Amino acid sequence: MPQAIALFDxxxxxxxxxxxxxxxxxxxxxxxISRRQAWRVGAAWIGYRLNAxxxxxxxxxxxxxxxxxxxxxxxxxxxxxxxxxxxxxILPAAVQALQRHRDRGDPVAIVTASTPYIARPLAHDLGVxxxxxxxxxxxxxxxxxxxxxxxxxxxxxKVVRAQAFGAQFGLGLDAAWFYTDSHTDLPLLAAVxxxxxxxxxxxxxxxxxxxxxxxxxx
Numbered sequence: 001m002p003q004a005i006a007l008f009d010x011x012x013x014x015x016x017x018x019x020x021x022x023x024x025x026x027x028x029x030x031x032x033i034s035r036r037q038a039w040r041v042g043a044a045w046i047g048y049r050l051n052a053x054x055x056x057x058x059x060x061x062x063x064x065x066x067x068x069x070x071x072x073x074x075x076x077x078x079x080x081x082x083x084x085x086x087x088x089x090i091l092p093a094a095v096q097a098l099q100r101h102r103d104r105g106d107p108v109a110i111v112t113a114s115t116p117y118i119a120r121p122l123a124h125d126l127g128v129x130x131x132x133x134x135x136x137x138x139x140x141x142x143x144x145x146x147x148x149x150x151x152x153x154x155x156x157x158k159v160v161r162a163q164a165f166g167a168q169f170g171l172g173l174d175a176a177w178f179y180t181d182s183h184t185d186l187p188l189l190a191a192v193x194x195x196x197x198x199x200x201x202x203x204x205x206x207x208x209x210x211x212x213x214x215x216x217x218x
Contacts, residue, residue: 001169001170002105002106002107002169002171003104003105003106003171003175004104004106004171004175004176004177004193004194005106005107005108005109005162005165005166005169005171005173005176005177006098006101006106006107006108006109006176006177006178006179007108007109007110007111007162007165007176007177007178007179007188007192008094008097008098008108008109008110008111008128008178008179008180009110009111009112009178009179009180009181009182009185009198010110010112010114010118010119010122011112011114011181011182012181012182012198012199013091013094013179013180013181013198013199013218014090014091014094014110014122014126015086015089015090015091015094015122016089016091016199016218017085017086017089019081019086019114019118019119020114022081022085022086023077023078023081023118026077026081026085027077055113055152055154055155055184056151056152056154056155056157059113059134059148059152059154060148060152063136063137063144063146063147063148064146064147065146066136066144066146067143067144067145067146068143068144068146069143069144070142070143070144071136071138071142071143071144072142074117074144075117077117078117078118078121079117079121081118082118082121082122083121086118086121086122087121087122087125090122090125090126091218093216093218094179094198094218095126097179097218098126098127098128101177102127106177107130107165107168107169107171108128108129108130109128109129109130109131109132109165110122110123110128110130110131110132110133111132111133111153111158111161111162111178111188112131112132112133112134112153113133113134113152113153113154113158113184114133114134115133115134115135115136116131116133116134116135119131119133130165132153132158132161132162132165133153134148134152134153134154135148135149135150135153136148136149137149154184155184155185155187156187158185158187158188159173159187159188159191162176162178162188162191162192173191173192173193174192174193175193175194176191176192176193176194177192177193177194177196178192178194178195178196179196179197179198179216180196180197180198180204181197181198181199181200181201181204182200182201182204183200183201183203183204183207185204186204186207189213195208195211195213195214196213196214196216197213197214197215197216198215198216198217198218199216199217199218200215
């Protein structure tokens, strides 16, 4: 029987980039979003890094903005971005950490606030069977409805998802491992028995130092 689950954030943890930034940069390059929209995305990114915006609200706004778009086209776009820009940025140390947990028999999963359209190809390449992500609702016509399926996989909701994943194996979070770069994941870091900070932002680096959490420079 497994003794612990191992959870990995995606952006700046398993890969050395923020995949949402890559996605919007690609859309801007292709002329699919305006300069004004690009500035708004940039401002939101700064607010996220400074913890100055409500990310759950921003995620819902993003879902609303996708209303009427084709999921098939989203999959095609994200598959191309993954193969051209994300796959080359997979961090070797992250791959090694995943393998150590598999060797121990730990169930592993990716838990990310992003949508699954880049996370799933990444999980496939890394041999990770479970992706917990923010899911967009898709209508019978294959178009996004502008709503989410459930809550955004962000902040405290990551704790809820992690608890449900561990419960499948009869495991709590007291022995769980979690790797992430972001202070927005403090709820899950505080909930697990083995928090590990990877390439952290400044706020998380300070918190990790104060709490004695390991800091890994993958």
